[in-house]
Amino acid sequence: MADSTPPWWKEANIYQIYPASFQDSNGDGIGDLPGILSRIDYIKDSGADAIWICPTYDSPQHDMGYDISDYESVYPPYGTVEDMEAIIAACHKRGMKVLLDLVINHTSNEHAWFKESRSSKDNPKRDWYFWRPPRYDSQGNRKPPNNWGAFSGGSAWEWDEGTQEYYLHLFCPEQPDLNWDNSETRKAIYQTSMHFWLQKGVDGFRIDTVNLYSKVPGLPDAEITNETSEYQWPRDVVCNGPRIHEFLSEMYNVFAQYGAIMTVGELGPDSDILSYVSASAKQLNMAIQFDLVNVGFAPGISTRYEVSPEDSWTLSKLASAVAAIQGSLANSDGWVTTYLENHDQARSISRWGSDLTEESRVQTAKLLAMLQATLSGTLLLYQGQEIGMVNAPKDWPIEEYKDILSVEFYKAIGARTGGDPKALACAFAALQSLARDHARIPMSWDGSRNAGFTQGKPWMRIHDNYALVNVQNQLSDEHSVRSFWKKILQVRKEHADVLVHGIYKAVQDEDLNVFIYEKHGSRRKAVVALNFSGAEQPCQVMHSSEAAKGTYMSTYGDVVEGRLRPYEGRLWIGPS
Known part of the structure; x- marks a missing residue:
């Protein structure tokens, strides 16, 4: 994968920020853009060449900002468009790049496009989303148009009383899927979500669910892979669809107008990786693959948490996953990423090492830093990973878990088993190990009240260990996790020919x-x-x-x- 004159993003270390949990500047308990701006020098000093900011667009926040109601506005508690422009300017002044999250498989049901689409069957934007009439069973009961299940559980179709049809949502009911087959829809997506921000100086995008945009025509029933459920995750008919590469080529042409823009696609399993990231294909620069971070999950989308934590992983499985990613594009013109954590994953120390003692936490953090920093590809470092943050304590109750996937999973297990205590205990044990909530616990900056994250009441509970595990404690400690990350990232830079390429x-x-x-x-x-x-x-x-x-x-x-x-x-x- 070596390149004599590699583009900037190949050897870059990219620091990912989850805005709600990074730094609050105004005491409302929610992280914000001015908070991010105040920490740019810290991020730069940590060894980062770029930042990737999770969605900050205006949103009702049913799924932490991945339900977007306006691509050209910022969620007011986070700040303003001008605040984002200030971050872009500050990063560029320091020689750093800025990436945003691009969420374009779906919008919020409060987006103006969807409001128009659902207003009537003959509205010009009706075809911008997927609308279908109901099916009826032999007893005359109304049923969804097909057997597709949503990522969060249940049917992927929501009934609209006003127009007497169902709309498609592969994720939450508040996230209706856009119809990419409509050329006018695509033009609007490109203008509002890409051109708008590229013109403000954004250097690239992490592209959400990038292989879902093309659905099989006719939206046929999905293969039955879960006999216990009426609804099936429709992987075979929504992933890697017939027009997906056409759509990505169109997007590439948008990005190409702005120079060396970086694109990293969130690419689900069972994808031909090279067809997406080959340089000659001119679609994506690289992909976020799931082989490694999925180690420990049960197979399937709706059943991924149905696993016994003590049996959730082995070293041979982890090593095989590393080999699969590292070998997938060897001797090709494609590119990969190396990451262990992000906003959708639990903390790696708790998953694959030990957080039982302070010594084991520190040593595991350094071990995993060495693993990640010696793998080829563009390195993605998630906030808090550089100080060795870990999963929530085991004594936190289920009420502290805020993520919609955690809430819906726990609720579904209760409904399926009639509230059986043993089943609920197993479900909660899986969440304690694997839930996305762990990565969303606010950043621990120092030992002061609320870990220096906020002067107000934090939107999510601060980790109990914040007085010990925080940035301030590690800044001047040459033996700290953060100091080791700085050191290993420098070694990675100095030996990029072998460690990166x-x-x-x-x-x-x-x-x-x-x-x-x-x-x-x-x-x-x-x-x-x-x-x-x-x-x-x-x-x-x-x-x-x-x-x-x-x-x-x-x-x-x-x-x-x-x-x-x-x-x-x-x-x-x-x-x-």
């Missing part, structure tokens, strides 16, 4: 405790050994004699010959 080769990926791999660049190679256990493990692949020939690095700071300490990672970079 290198070819991955598994060495030991089936051991119960130790994960070892090589990276091969144009002039050098790297060897990485990672102990995913809380006990010492033998490790003979790297010796001190090799250190003299190159760079030798341990997450502990020093090297013990022949073994790896608990949650230790070790990296050697030298000549091929």
